[in-house]
Amino acid sequence: MKRLFKRSAVVFVAVVMSLGTALAQDKVPSSKMEMQLSFSPLVQSAAPAVVNVYATRKVQARSRSPFFDDPFFQRFFGNGGIGQPRERVQRSLGSGVIVDPSGVIVTNHHVIDGATEVKIALSDRSEFEADVVLDDERTDLAILKVRDAKHPFPSLEFADSDDLLVGDLVLAIGNPFGVGQTVTSGIVSALARTQVGVTDYQFFIQTDAAINPGNSGGALVDMKGRLVGINSSIFTRSGGSNGIGFAIPANMVRVVAEAAISGNKVQRAWFGGNLQTVSADIAEGLGMDRPQGVLVTEIDPAGPAQAAGLQVGDLILKVNDNTVNSPDGFGYRFTTVGIGETVRLTILRQGSEKQISLKAVAAPEKPLRDEREIAGYSPFSGTKILNLSPAVAQELGLETSMTGVVISHVAQGSTAQRLGVKAGDIVRRINGEFIRNTKVMKILCDQKFRLWRLEIEREGKLIKTVISG
Template sequence: MKKTLLVLSAVALGISSVMAPAPATAALPLTVNNQQLPSLAPMLEQVTPAVVSIAVEGKQVSRQHLPETFRFFFGPDFPTEQLQERPFRGLGSGVIIDADKGYIVTNHHVIKGADTIRVQLHDGREISAELIGSDEMSDIALLKLEKAKDLTAIKLSDSDNLRVGDFAVAIGNPFGLGQTVTSGIISALGRSGLNIENFENFIQTDAAINSGNSGGALVNLNGELVGINTAILGPNGGNVGIGFAIPVNMVKNLTEQILEYGQVKRGVLGVQGGELTSELAEAFGYETNRGAFINQVMPDSAAEKAGLKAGDIIVSVNGKEIRSFNELRAKIATLGAGKKATLGIIRDGDEMTVKVVLQESSQNKVKAAKLHRGLTGAEFANTTAQDGVKGVKVTNIDEKSMAARYGLQKGDIILGLNRQPIRNLGELRKALDQQPNVLALEIKRGSNILYLIIR
């Protein structure tokens, strides 16, 4: 699992000397008192082909600090640290969500830093996978299988309808052993404050989850996906019956944004607040301590425009109950910028609803130096409806930077790269992954179209 180190040992114990072997004709009865024995096997036969094993390879870059005495021998300009690359391999799990297009969901930490991604299907086939996009803050990644046929996708459920006590089945590739199925119940909902991810709204389950289950499926007894397994809580990373999964409704929102924009277009409400204590609830005329307390509304924010006020208690989003401020934060962030939401609130003891249009987070902006050396000093974001065109907009630029010297200006919109249309950051990243020697950027500047050549 994430951020754990585990050692697995297996000991085979022979028992033939203790117990006599059963007769070859012995078999378990299929019925008892003319009633068929319950079994998950029929459901799993339909679902397990949609769960895959993922193997990754890549290089990790680490910094090695050198003694200051090196500068005495080699001069004051000699660096006191150097970068080291070390190869790594990793294993995880994934879930096929679209059989026709070959889309697979997994965790970001499963594929982080990977140069090659190989997927092993339930029938034994191994196929290379391409990373479409990922989001580290919510730990979700979307892959696409290359030229894959005869795939099986899993049906997605509505995770907002889950209840504590519902049965759950975890499917994945723990310890690299191969596909494994464990069962349990939903132990808790809306878990947060674990400091595992930035946006936490976990399903907790006691179905056994171990290292390698990351990115695997948590399903209900109908064989529908309710969550993506992502973390465990226990000594030495071993299973102690406390595992966590990302709700499938969050997964759907995030993957739809990755497909449309090439990244997660995070939404922002524009409030500050905290958890609702019993004392606060009583002071503000609310009978329970479930909800998100607002202590400040940011100026010119989506919340202010919707009429939210300090002291309001948000108790639902789009008709679904909110248990905590962290759950509110996770749901708003994953809904996406520009999305409309209906918030149920308590104000002065009265229930009411407000409608809000979420704004775009500044975290959606990308430092261009991460894309190409010649773009250093610029900051990019996807265009909005107000820009009137799809592309990548220069939202900020350092006037002394390399990008500025090449002629890039704040407000420029990149429409194409080397005669290839660019409609969002995802397409720009993909085009630059080819490492072209020369960048011919098609730029919209005001009402003019021009080309900038960057080497």
Template sequence: MKRPRRVLPALLLAALFFAGLPPAYAELPPVADGSQMPSLAPMLGKVLPAVVNISAHGEVKVRNALLDNPRFRQYFGLPDVPEEQKVEELGSGVIINAAKGYVLTNNHVVKDAQKITVTLRDGRQFDARLVGRDKATDIAVLQIPAEHLTQLPLGDSTRLRVGDYVVAIGNPFGLGQTVTSGIVSALGRSGLGIESYEDFIQTDAPINPGNSGGALVDLRGHLVGINTAILGPDGANIGIGFAIPVNMAIDVMDQLVKYGRVERGHIGIAAQSLTPALAKAFGVKQEQGAIIAQVQPGSPADKAGLKAGDIVTAVNGHDIRDAAQMRNIFGLLRVGTRVEVQVLRHDRPLRFAVVIAKPAHATVAGARLSPLLAGATLGEVPAELALQAKLHGIAVMAVAAGSAAERGGLQKGDVIQSVNQVPVRDMAAFEREVKRHRQSLLFNVRRGNGALFLTLGG
């Protein structure tokens, strides 16, 4: 007898839930048995034609671990040629500009593609042209030669609130267009190590493999995010999904369309987020912001007058929440852009005009240090990235195909953190340790979200 009694509160909660929905629902319900029934169907009817399925075909070089051993190759008479393996990546995309056929998606969906096919909801298929892609934000722009397209209206991701209802649309597991719903679980997620620039919308709307590049929309049918990643065991959805805010995605898209790439600059600072303990230590009442921990001599920040200990409170009138948000703002500004930086210095508000400049990355040819590193281009990890990502060492900027460095296993994007078990934080320390060990090198390498040891020579 107890179980039926629980039905009434459940029905009451459901009634309260639907009664409290925003006015957008007033336009949606059909009529059943004389009663209005809430439904997302009318809104989705307008949105779904703007979400597409993407199939990216390409080839990647793969290498059997045994082939990294020169003695094994010599014994069996095997050539030192990586094998080509065909790959197909399935994902999703969003039509942003119907007149020009621009489709927004994720970089990781198309990064290895030699042919990209876009399938519309009405079944039409088109070969897409890659307009440009940006690895740092995981955004790519495609263009299809199609007419009679539907584009998705843009929302404003800065107006999202935790608890707002959202709908995720994409092509999970290649099943075809699928819709899931949930709420905004958190905002401003960063430090996850998924991308270089992170300001994710977190949602419990189920996102699965294949949803990448799909749409996250609000109840008005406006695009608020681009679905990009999930957090879960074995790629399974556990209610923690992440989307790139539409404002960030559109900023990147505009540069890719206009220039074909994103040209990032810097102002030459390393910063950390303001915490209650730091605010107390600095004697300020400010609760949010970013503290400048280091200013590179001769950098734009130095020339403008910024100093270590300044607390950045706003950039171009936008309040700064933490160091990650500030880095995202600077990371989306092109070289030559003039920005206004507001700071607190000894609790006194000040304003500075700073011009974004090209980062001065001093690089070294690996062959100059050791024959084992021939073909690699090396450089120090930028100070701001080192502080933000707690990543120190020597960055591998490029690796020539077929070179000694590639045969040793080094890849572009690797960060060498130690040489023969001695930590290296700058080029001087790296060069010293490499030259001490001429016959063989043991590197501890940070690669993406993982780490590994590599042996070169020996």
């Protein structure tokens, strides 16, 4: 019995050793090449097209004297000479990506917002002055062009960001904290992230590749060295990377870049209707086993949706072959199709699926915007006003069926700002008179009233107030 046990033990040890040898042969690298798995060839190809962006802006700062609030000094000097505005220079640092050999660069709007001077630096430390060709706040994208470019620049080609899958490897290249060009690796953590609060389109690639301040405008590249996104923001509680970064998909970036290269402004396809996310209750009411798609809640009689035969109550499931589950997702898919293209919608109507095609057209500017500035002593002093049209409403993120006069800009420190007037406010009445257009409003605002009775629509609510003249 003991001999049998010893023999069995010897056989067991021999099997384990031979199995271990086999596993070791399978898993341990057998050559130097196998040990040198590296992203370096990919980085060497992509990194030269990623640049540092230096933006300079001049701001008005009010110098504060320690005696400013002293009544004695105010008696002799008043406010003149004390606390007067002076010019101060602010500098910001970000990243950018060259997407055309002629020196066309994509970065974030928030990197160059308000800049009076922009410079870019290549990875070889050579510097160039650049002009802002296009600045689109709604997508948080800006397009720069190298001034007096004398030779072709390294550039990245666009990937189809719709081909990305969760789990795909990606690299983030940029200049975090101004320490110099840095590469981090990660995976695609999620797609079609919404409610991030950075752009109006609310449609992002999420990655765990480390993204930090200064990375904004940098490149997110795939394993073929193609641009899949522009790094835009991070979710953080400490100010550093927590492994949750967001990038604007390349398909949206391409639309903005192509508009700039062709010398046009960014045109967004006009749907001509309002949409709503499908909740569990709505899904149950429609006889669906789960929430999906977006519900058509309003149709503009003059819009493309009406012309295509869409109806209130239709459920849009897909734009072309892409599933949509939120108005933001629909807006992204619809916009990136491109003006002039035909869009195929898969809808659910009364329990049956059907296909509807509509042409992607730009929103019309009827009536003309007729921009005017309001000055003087009215409550709207310091504002710019526009006639509402589908195009203007789309630019300001309002419902495209709205009409009237809208506040498009409120100057810092103006009377209007102090009174709480906001961009996007629609002025309905002034002292009982209906505001049909900007001309009518300008005439009223040039008058001197002892009391101003105002009716303003903000986010669907009517605000009535009385202000002393």
